Amino acid sequence: MNELQNSADLDHLALDQRAKLPDSLRVLLADLPRTDWERHENFGGLTQFWLQRHLMFRQLSEMLISEAQAFRDREVPAADYAPRLSQVAGLFLGQLNEHHRMEDAHYFPQMTRLEPRLVAGFEILDRDHVVLEGGLNGLVEATNAVLRAIQTGRDGQDPAAALETSLSAFAPLLERHLTDEEDLVVPVILKNGVR
Numbered sequence: 001m002n003e004l005q006n007s008a009d010l011d012h013l014a015l016d017q018r019a020k021l022p023d024s025l026r027v028l029l030a031d032l033p034r035t036d037w038e039r040h041e042n043f044g045g046l047t048q049f050w051l052q053r054h055l056m057f058r059q060l061s062e063m064l065i066s067e068a069q070a071f072r073d074r075e076v077p078a079a080d081y082a083p084r085l086s087q088v089a090g091l092f093l094g095q096l097n098e099h100h101r102m103e104d105a106h107y108f109p110q111m112t113r114l115e116p117r118l119v120a121g122f123e124i125l126d127r128d129h130v131v132l133e134g135g136l137n138g139l140v141e142a143t144n145a146v147l148r149a150i151q152t153g154r155d156g157q158d159p160a161a162a163l164e165t166s167l168s169a170f171a172p173l174l175e176r177h178l179t180d181e182e183d184l185v186v187p188v189i190l191k192n193g194v195r
Helices: 007-013 027-031 034-039 045-072 078-114 116-151 157-192
Strands: none
Touching (some): 027 157, 045 078, 078 157, 116 157
């Protein structure tokens, strides 16, 4: 019997609660472990693109945290930090939001049709997107608070501290989601030769 019978069963697998997806959803990963992905005959453009996007999100998240810290430590002047923050945060927030919309509208429905036994996994990832969207909205507000403070000639240290705290809380949620998504999606792509 599947351990995930209905939506209520997914509650204990909330993004901030789980350490990984349950083994019942990692069945393809058992046959197609990460160490074998790049050597698989179906490892191609889509898989590479997906993994590169995830790497970019991880790198941008780390960059935003380290640059907020550098600003707070007064290693970077406000005149340099503000345009950089605007550029990097805009890229991170916009691209991550677009990535999730494409997954929800196109990729996840296709993957669910290919692997119906993993439908609960895609429901979990969809729920993650709702949680992450709330976090992204908070990051937009925190970023704008820093930029407003700097633009109006205020110090900006307090809003930057709040932004750094928000980013540091968001990063592990994002990492959990990206890892779980890779564990679910990449084996489906490889097994089914999704292009």
